[in-house]
Amino acid sequence: MLPPQAMAEVDSHRQKHLVLILAREFASNLATPTLIADARGRLVYYNEAAEAVLGRRFAEAGEMELDEWTASFAPRTSDAVPIPAQRRPARIALDEQRAAHQRYQVTSADGIEREVEVTAFPLFAHADEFVGIVAIFWRS
């Protein structure tokens, strides 16, 4: 049996799942605002196009819980009714592991109100291996 530190060496530097690495690379080359969360619901990346919509650079924001991040934009319907976390597309994709789409209003970090449409879908590396989600923001 190996000493625990030998095992810890690999675990402590664990690579993001390759599907997330590829998704990030894909997103980083898109002009469409796109964010990626891992299977635990942690926002791990959003691209430059999303930075423009959200008013905050990813390098400044860093990784965070998806709900914490979406709540900061106060998503609401066109009638100004707040959209609960579990009804937001990214949360549906995460919790129910299915695609979801919705149009809503947000107030981004720069204080500007925007109408966005969001499509979110789950990422499966295998049929039984859910590795995260992608959410795409379609600007009106």
Add this chain to the structure above:
Amino acid sequence: MAVRLTIWGCRGSVPTPGPNTIEYGGNTSCIELSLEDGGVVVLDAGSGIRPLGLDLLARGTRRIHLFLTHLHLDHLEGLRFFAPLWDERVTLDVWGPSSPVLGLRERILRAFSPPLFPVDFRDVPARVAFHDDPRKPWTSGGISITADLVLHPGPTVGFRIDTGKSSVAYLPDHEPALAGISGKPREWVSGAALAHGADLLLHDAQYFEDEYAARIGWGHSSVADAVAFSHVVGARHLVLFHHEPDHSDRTLERLEDRARELSGRDGSPPTLAREGMVFELP
């Protein structure tokens, strides 16, 4: 000595026998790990596994674990001619990357069926079991093997072997540049966790930089990217692996010179993988 690592094949893509490849060898990927307890682990089944198989039988080896990085032919083609497979006294466990579509057994058996091969797998006398690469480190004989998906077309893994005192990373087919090597957190670099701080890094370095420019996305690395990856992960010794079939021994030596030029004077200079090369790992 905890592990003896022997290179039986380090050529990429297709076996390349002939007078121009005598020094570094023409057999495709195959590595043997001889463990302290007498166990044998083999990494990849390129054509180098054929002479290894003969040697293993001559040594009386009856229990073998074979770990496949992926199922491209240059990593699988030797399995059909692996002598232990044709010996009923042998037990062979084959590990390989899982696929979203088909199991490992079904995918490998394609190579054992007409029109690719005349003998059906049912007629193989050895006791063979197929397993998806373990998601947790696999331990045996004082070593652990960790597998993780890496950037290369189709399901492909790299391996890290830890002895407790030393470590080896084996990434024979790997194009990390496709998702970036420098300028991002290491956890986002393909293969970086496997290779982090490895004492020995066997890494794809198939192309010179100008050759790579015309082959981006084919799944292999330039010598410059191999050196950059080695630096990012802090590997102590880079071994240039998966030699381009069109590269003669003399051309490979120019590739090694280029690697050493790129690597600078710090640390151990990169070296070319060569058939018959042996590393003793504490």
